[in-house]
Amino acid sequence: MRPGLVAVLLLAGCAGAPASQGIHDPLESFNRAVHASNKTSDRLLVRPASQAYGAVVPEPLRQGVSNLADVLALPGDIANGLLQGNVEEAGTNLVRLAVNLTFGLGGVIDFADAAGIPEHKTDFGETLAVWGVGEGPYLELPVLGPSTARDAVGSVVDLALNPLNGVLEGDDRIAAAAAGVLSRLNDRYRYSATVDSILYDSADSYAQARLLYLQNRRFALGQSGGGAAEGATDDSFIDPYEDPYGQ
Numbered sequence: 001m002r003p004g005l006v007a008v009l010l011l012a013g014c015a016g017a018p019a020s021q022g023i024h025d026p027l028e029s030f031n032r033a034v035h036a037s038n039k040t041s042d043r044l045l046v047r048p049a050s051q052a053y054g055a056v057v058p059e060p061l062r063q064g065v066s067n068l069a070d071v072l073a074l075p076g077d078i079a080n081g082l083l084q085g086n087v088e089e090a091g092t093n094l095v096r097l098a099v100n101l102t103f104g105l106g107g108v109i110d111f112a113d114a115a116g117i118p119e120h121k122t123d124f125g126e127t128l129a130v131w132g133v134g135e136g137p138y139l140e141l142p143v144l145g146p147s148t149a150r151d152a153v154g155s156v157v158d159l160a161l162n163p164l165n166g167v168l169e170g171d172d173r174i175a176a177a178a179a180g181v182l183s184r185l186n187d188r189y190r191y192s193a194t195v196d197s198i199l200y201d202s203a204d205s206y207a208q209a210r211l212l213y214l215q216n217r218r219f220a221l222g223q224s225g226g227g228a229a230e231g232a233t234d235d236s237f238i239d240p241y242e243d244p245y246g247q
Contacts, residue, residue: 067110
């Protein structure tokens with residue numbers, strides 16, 4: 001099936017889905033199977049790799065790689081900011097990109113943060129929300145983890161339309177992808193206790209991850225109806241399957 005058709009079908013599902021209230025999970029059986037696979041991948045590969053990365057690589061070097069990954073994500077943030085009509089935040093991200101490329105050794109040092117220039121992270125899923133597209137059913141994606149139909153489409157579009165795709169080639173593209181993967185491993189290492197608690201200490205890790213993802217995403221988009229789990233707060237969730245390619 002062609003990716004464009006997949007996007008159309010998912011967006012059609014979004015149109016008829018309830019607004020951001022409660023949990024809409026008609027594909028729960030499928031999602032639970034994907035969740036089990038993701039947990040196995042985390043237990044056998046991602047978690048051990050993150051622990052090794054954190055133990056072997058000094059923190060300043062790990063942070064430098066994560067800073068580089070953030071800089072590489074900024075062109076996409078700028079593009080989505082413009083698509084959302086948020087010129088001010090897109091402009092701030094553009095200044096941040098220029099400052100870190102110029103004074104931050106190509107982005108390894110977060111000079112912009114030290115200068116008080118904030119970063120405004122966004123994505124095409126948020127762009128679709130700004131355009132009035134409903135979130136659609138909950139989905140758990142292989143590797144990427146918790147999502148919704150709208151955000152799944154957003155992830156595909158972000159990957160396909162990343163402005164760097166037309167700039168980076170060969171070894172540069174491989175290096176950029178590697179920086180994204182290492183940045184996610186660093187996140188997995190830094191937030192190991194939180195992620196392990198969600199995945200391995202919950203009575204139902206699937207339900208817990210689903211609730212916390214929806215709560216966190218809706219809060220980030222300025223929406224309500226997250227269906228928070230008992231004891232959870234609006235900003236308490238660290239997505240255990242955040243995009244490993246940093247898109």
